[in-house]
Amino acid sequence: MGMTVLKEIEGVREQVRAWREQGFTVGLVPTMGYLHEGHASLIRRAAEENDRVVVSVFVNPTQFGPKEDLSSYPRDLVRDIETVERSGGDMIFYPEASAMYPEAYSTYVEVGGITGELCGRSRPAHFRGVATVVTKLFNIVRPDRAYFGRKDAQQLAVIRRMAKDLNMDLEIVGCPIVREPDGLAMSSRNSYLSKEERADALVLSRALRQCRERFQSGCRDAQALKEEMRGIIAGASSAVPDYVEIVDAVTFHSVKTIEKKALAALAVYIGKTRLIDNTLLDPDDEEDPEL
Amino acid sequence: MGMTVLKEIEGVREQVRAWREQGFTVGLVPTMGYLHEGHASLIRRAAEENDRVVVSVFVNPTQFGPKEDLSSYPRDLVRDIETVERSGGDMIFYPEASAMYPEAYSTYVEVGGITGELCGRSRPAHFRGVATVVTKLFNIVRPDRAYFGRKDAQQLAVIRRMAKDLNMDLEIVGCPIVREPDGLAMSSRNSYLSKEERADALVLSRALRQCRERFQSGCRDAQALKEEMRGIIAGASSAVPDYVEIVDAVTFHSVKTIEKKALAALAVYIGKTRLIDNTLLDPDDEEDPEL
Numbered sequence: 001m002g003m004t005v006l007k008e009i010e011g012v013r014e015q016v017r018a019w020r021e022q023g024f025t026v027g028l029v030p031t032m033g034y035l036h037e038g039h040a041s042l043i044r045r046a047a048e049e050n051d052r053v054v055v056s057v058f059v060n061p062t063q064f065g066p067k068e069d070l071s072s073y074p075r076d077l078v079r080d081i082e083t084v085e086r087s088g089g090d091m092i093f094y095p096e097a098s099a100m101y102p103e104a105y106s107t108y109v110e111v112g113g114i115t116g117e118l119c120g121r122s123r124p125a126h127f128r129g130v131a132t133v134v135t136k137l138f139n140i141v142r143p144d145r146a147y148f149g150r151k152d153a154q155q156l157a158v159i160r161r162m163a164k165d166l167n168m169d170l171e172i173v174g175c176p177i178v179r180e181p182d183g184l185a186m187s188s189r190n191s192y193l194s195k196e197e198r199a200d201a202l203v204l205s206r207a208l209r210q211c212r213e214r215f216q217s218g219c220r221d222a223q224a225l226k227e228e229m230r231g232i233i234a235g236a237s238s239a240v241p242d243y244v245e246i247v248d249a250v251t252f253h254s255v256k257t258i259e260k261k262a263l264a265a266l267a268v269y270i271g272k273t274r275l276i277d278n279t280l281l282d283p284d285d286e287e288d289p290e291l
Numbered sequence: 292m293g294m295t296v297l298k299e300i301e302g303v304r305e306q307v308r309a310w311r312e313q314g315f316t317v318g319l320v321p322t323m324g325y326l327h328e329g330h331a332s333l334i335r336r337a338a339e340e341n342d343r344v345v346v347s348v349f350v351n352p353t354q355f356g357p358k359e360d361l362s363s364y365p366r367d368l369v370r371d372i373e374t375v376e377r378s379g380g381d382m383i384f385y386p387e388a389s390a391m392y393p394e395a396y397s398t399y400v401e402v403g404g405i406t407g408e409l410c411g412r413s414r415p416a417h418f419r420g421v422a423t424v425v426t427k428l429f430n431i432v433r434p435d436r437a438y439f440g441r442k443d444a445q446q447l448a449v450i451r452r453m454a455k456d457l458n459m460d461l462e463i464v465g466c467p468i469v470r471e472p473d474g475l476a477m478s479s480r481n482s483y484l485s486k487e488e489r490a491d492a493l494v495l496s497r498a499l500r501q502c503r504e505r506f507q508s509g510c511r512d513a514q515a516l517k518e519e520m521r522g523i524i525a526g527a528s529s530a531v532p533d534y535v536e537i538v539d540a541v542t543f544h545s546v547k548t549i550e551k552k553a554l555a556a557l558a559v560y561i562g563k564t565r566l567i568d569n570t571l572l573d574p575d576d577e578e579d580p581e582l
Binding site: 009013104105106107108109110111112113114131132135136139140142161162165166167168169 | 300304395396397398399400401402403404405422423426427430431433452453456457458459460
């Protein structure tokens with residue numbers, strides 16, 4: 001079957017309703033577009049596990065801060081259509097901001113606790129915007145499963161928390177980070193990088209790899225691991241860390257000693273571009289095939 | 292068919308899923324129990340418009356303030372079961388607070404704008420609690436329609452706003468206020484009133500009726516109408532107004548001159564019991580059959 005691009009919320013509802021009447025299961029991959037191989041891996045996974053796959057492409061204004069890159073965020077719908085089609089998606093939902101947030105719009109979903117840490121500190125309204133738009137997408141598409149990448153580890157945790165708290169009747173599937181051959185985690189924002197910055201951006205995955213190696217050789221001292229990561233990041237002239245953290249993988253609170261599953265998580269400005277990356281540090285299973 | 296009382300969220304989901312597979316539509320009547328004739332009218336309406344009706348009975352802790360009547364709120368499940376059965380309901384969903392808000396619960400739905408007015412001023416977290424629990428109930432039951440009384444006019448407006456903003460795929464049905472023969476709007480909290488207070492409580496409907504008569508005879512001056520209502524309320528020794536307001540029926544902002552649909556809305560303490568009541572003032576249709 002061919003791929004449909006729909007702008008109207010009602011059109012999406014009708015198509016999904018028709019699929020449901022045929023007994024099809026539906027997977028949703030929420031994205032901001034400018035799709036890369038990381039997104040493609042989510043779409044392929046969704047296509048394996050569901051009869052039909054909806055990919056939403058929406059640069060959601062409510063998750064950007066006033067000084068962030070909303071207006072410059074990269075867009076390429078033609079290429080996105082090709083990527084979705086090639087990866088096994090069935091529909092792109094491509095709404096207008098004015099349809100998602102019409103006049104007098106005033107409802108937000110707030111997830112407490114974990115949203116105060118890491119990215120929540122430097123981007124205060126970010127997760128409120130994410131939780132709100134994801135709730136809207138879930139209500140429009142009513143998927144059986146929704147797919148999110150683990151690069152945005154905190155976002156994934158926020159969405160899991162929200163779905164559980166609000167009794168949303170669907171499965172949240174977290175998927176592996178996809179990396180360039182040299183280790184850089186894939187991100188639409190990588191397109192902002194100059195050639196020099198692209199080289200400097202490798203400090204994120206390099207710092208995490210070093211952290212993992214030290215962890216595997218027995219180091220459980222978060223402070224020592226963070227200092228080593230900061231040292232590696234400082235080696236790149238265009239790199240300025242926003243945070244370099246080791247947090248509990250459930251609460252996202254900072255830890256001193258790694259005794260249970262933790263996350264080494266970085267946000268680093270490379271020039272003007274803010275990149276994030278992370279790796280799981282699990283004392284019971286020290287391998288991370290993703291890094 | 293008989294009536295089921297279910298405590299477990301998963302049990303409700305299964306029953307509703309079974310109904311859906313038989314092609315049945317489902318109506319939801321969210322309540323805090325201690326059902327009166329007002330609730331019964333919602334259940335009957337839901338039974339007329341849907342194949343199956345779920346009534347939730349849950350005294351939702353998150354919509355009570357720290358000094359409010361959560362612990363003393365009246366309960367009578369046996370009588371509630373009879374009322375639901377007699378009114379045409381098919382299931383009571385009667386969850387535990389610990390199942391609705393388990394440990395580490397941290398997600399809330401916030402509706403802005405109208406929640407800052409009227410009851411939102413004296414009960415600051417009230418509508419956040421209402422919006423959150425209603426979202427949860429909608430996600431558990433996934434009804435085609437949900438029924439709310441117009442006595443809680445601001446609550447109804449908040450829920451309509453939320454459902455629209457978050458693209459919830461259901462119809463919100465507002466139903467007429469049901470009154471005792473002498474005019475008192477039915478409320479579970481009426482059971483708190485002593486004999487003297489029960490008599491004093493009539494000032495609410497009496498003030499609104501007077502307001503409506505003056506409105507029908509041409510008065511559009513909100514200040515004059517409010518003063519008259521305050522005078523009537525002052526005539527009852529146990530009555531202390533929380534607010535006496537005339538607001539725009541859409542924005543809930545205070546109005547000076549009634550030029551479009553407005554709401555005369557009261558919250559009055561009768562002794563320790565806070566009662567609310569309201570009536571619609573529509574310049575294009577001056578009748579209100581409900582008062």
